[in-house]
Amino acid sequence: MIKMGAKRGRTSNQLSLVSCKESSMMASAVNVASNEDLLIQILLHVPIKTLMAFKSVSKHWLSLITSPGFVHLRNPLPSAASLFFATSFCRNNPSYQFIPLGATDGCPAPFKTLDFVHDPLGSGISVLQSCNGLLLCASYRARELKRRYYVYNPTTKQSATLPQIRREYAKKVCGMNLAFDPVKSPHYKVVCVRRSETNRQLFQIEIYSSETLSWRVSGQPFAAPMYTSFQNCTYWNGSVHWWRGRVDPWHRFIHTGVRIDGPYTLYLKVDEERVEQLPLPMRNIATVNLNEQDEVKTYFTASYIGESEGHWHIIEEVPRHILGEVPRHRNNPNLSLCNVYEVARDYSGWFVKYQVDLSAISNVFPEIIKYRYNRCSGYILNILSVVRRGREEEDASFLVAEIPGGKVIRYNLVDKSMTKLWELTPIGYKFYNDDGLRRDCVSAFSYIESLACV
Template sequence: MIKKGAKRSRTSEHLSPVLCEPHLQTFADSAVKVAASEDLLIEILLHVPVKTLMSFKCVSKQWLSLITDPHFVRLRNPPSLSASASALFFASSSSKRCDPDYQFIPLDNSSDEFPTPFKTLNFIDDPLGSGISVLQSCSGLLLCASYRAGEANRRYYVHNPTTGQYTTLPQITRKYSKYVCSMTLAYDPVKSPYYKVVCVRRSETSRQHFQIEIYSSQTQLWRVSGQPFIPPEYTEFQNSIYWNGSVHWWNGSIHWWNGFVYGGARFKRRESYTLYFKVEEERVEQLPMPTTPWYRIASYVGESEGHWHLIERYSDFNSVFNVYELKRDYSGWFMKYQVDISDISIQFPEIFKYRCTLDVISLVRRGKEDEEDGSFLVLEIPGGMIIRYNLMDKSVKKLWEFVPDRKLYNDDCLRHVCALPYIESLACF
């Protein structure tokens, strides 16, 4: 083997090195055959761990070309609706003066076996000097933004935490940038290697009207989509590290959450429907919400393995969770699971000790439609514990326990926290 920086001889370019030991000579001959067969090399690289694979890009230009080739990426990560989170990022900051911290929690393996992609985002030195936060996780890519910056100056980035690659989005027309309400990433590797970013901003002519603009990674340009529209009252457009329940990408559409609002001594439903935007058709539609009693409130909305879920609980005490799933043709909702926390309190009696409600962090689907024994809820128990609750056999497993600190956790519960799914992806851009 020739060391990096060493000068190759004319002989070494054409002949295999002569080794004294026969078994070493056999090994060298095998290595030469592997290097000479691109198909065999690809077959081997397909089974190499992702972290090692990223290091292998430095071996040679040939290996770099193979690993970053779109065909290899599709072989290694076949586009599928079944992509499921292998870990969660817990993002938090208790002060506008502090950059967000990210606690990486594997859902299956220990933290030693699953290396942490990052603690803080430093893939670029943000020119505004404000740090960077994650707004959204979508099919393995992260939509990021300048953290402490006014909207008119904020920079947006798309980042792949698996490969370390990123791109800086061009700003929309300067005179409209101060009206931006939301940026949402739309990426479906099943349909295209390109992603889009959908911007919702207020119309320059009326604060009641909103306008959509779309950025395409294929054209690298922004363009206005459709006519201004008026959304239902209380529609949540804003992405934020403090709230991960308002904007969702699912089934080729972006969904803006419209839930409940306090009214008098009890909860009152805002609207019987919410909005979604079909990205390919560039059309805003209305989505009816589940019809449930006033005393139930939505505590979680999210997507997993191509399924969109809404979880409701009683407003006074969350003894029972009703988990609804939306049909892919948008024809209606149906109850998928019902969870009674008394099953959990047997193993974790501190649920009642703190007299607090359980917080639903995430719902993770695993397996095929008829094999759901791997699906589970990720819950926070007051006192700093994160657990996973199997929705079929009702088993409980502790994933993590936070130590109280100023930024992420206090004596009672997680503060200002959202959980972002982590999905390994070799997507290149």
């Protein structure tokens, strides 16, 4: 009896100790939850997917996690977690492939198709632009007059349908661009460039604000150089930057009697609502034969344009010349190098930030060599993105490129090392072209985890 009582006493003591520990932990948890500053510091280090689950803990946690102040603290300088692009030749709702940028990142793709809203046109939804965690989307394969536009956060699954601009202007739309900087404001803007109603050769800007939920005309009509593309843009340094498909600096382009000198492109300072000119870098030298006379033309053709962590990069066209047959020029001594340009934040000029040695890449991945008459005639690769990571002295910046055979490689821009990053999954009819690349060789979009509200 005494022994049994002793055992019961020890068990009772153990339960009391456990109960005390649980009570102490509960008290600590209550103290943490009641101390909002401490709670914020803890939540700032929690993965975003876990934060999404924590929003259902209580109304207080939901309000805290979705507050603009917390969103700003959580991710003031967004960093791309992966790249994605649409598969080729999709007649209906396009599907997307994701390429994780982390070496061991096994996270599933945030989406394969966009079904966050039922588009009334029935052809599905496609991504037009990625900007600091938000996506600008539109009706897929639709005429501009009926097309719907959306802003979507793939992390929080929130979306907003933009009101349509006036019907008489809808068919004159040349491009829609998203401008969002979570460091400056929790609100985003959408820039619409359309033809002027008074002069078809001039352009007019309208701006939509998520704060006012309405469109309004901005500024006066303006002229643009020939081949300016308003469809694809880069948002950087508080400005929407447009690019030109072709550049010939020896010509002057005339619009409505206004003589425009090249080569330059245009950008819009969003807050000031002012269109400015940005001179383009000139790098390549080509020799052409015209009426048996050699004429040297200086031009710049970009094979990649993109922004990463506060830096805007442009890469000159990958050399695809007939090596050894094109006369070398003193300003272009090595046709196996292509330059990665960066523009100064004050727009004072361009400078070569990195050089990509294509011959070095071909030593590791010989499939990029294009042969003609049993000799190297150039290089085949599609540059998907330039990714900046932290400080350059830590060898963190790299280039992502697609090479023949569905491979995606990572090229370190500092130490020149390279590894295979991913292998694409062929989807759809004739996924690869004759060069072994995707048939639609476009740059990839950046997927950035964000808590921003739309």
